[in-house]
Amino acid sequence: MCDYTEVQYKCGDVRYTVRAWCVRYQETHKRCAPNVVAIEYRLDELCGEHIQ
Structure with a gap:
């Protein structure tokens, strides 16, 4: 699992943001x-608000 x-x-x-890719994803690029x-x-942040 990633x-x-x-x-x-x-x-x-x-x-959801990735903290670490699992070995399976690194080898196959298929999400687990x-x-x-x-x-x-x-x-304190609104949806869609981005820091540039």
């Missing part, structure tokens, strides 16, 4: 089941 961080935003939107290992709260 390790992901669940990111929760002020609007209630939830996104996600394994959420952390939750990050970005309650």
Whole structure:
């Protein structure tokens, strides 16, 4: 399984970002089941807001 961080935003939107790719993905580039290992709260950010 690949390790992901669940990111929760002020609007209630939830996104998942990869923390580490699993060996299977590195070898085949086929995604495996996600394994959420952390939750990050970005309650001061609106959905779709990007820092440039």
